[in-house]
């Protein structure tokens with residue numbers, strides 16, 4: 638039997654089998670209620686793109702990332718640009734910052750390898766200032782804090 642896919646809409650792994658339609662397995666997401674039969678989403682999942690962007694911010698080259706994800710370097714560049722346009726609006730320096738920890742996705746199939754994202758928000762505007770992806774540990778938080786100090 639096929640492994641259960643992640644929800645194509647909210648990317649949660651809380652998907653369960655919900656009957657069959659025209660011989661195809663139907664799934665339903667417990668988290669957002671989305672029903673789907675397609676298990677191979679168009680394009681790459683958001684989790685892969687976010688991980689690619691994270692690797693880029695950590696200093697990996699576009700061509701190295703492209704090799705990891707089996708896409709072309711311009712595709713990786715597009716992911717990075719799209720991400721930058723969505724989140725990078727730097728607030729004025731000296732504003733208060735709050736740190737939040739979100740569970741991301743277990744990108745690597747094993748549940749032991751969960752990815753967490755640490756996010757730094759400006760307290761006044763709620764704007765995302767910076768983020769760091771990695772383990773739920775001090776090292777990841779430290780990387781983010783070091784960057785914020787600058």
Ligand SMILES: [Zn+2]
Pocket residue numbers: 644645646647648649666667668669670671
């Ligand atoms: Zn969902």
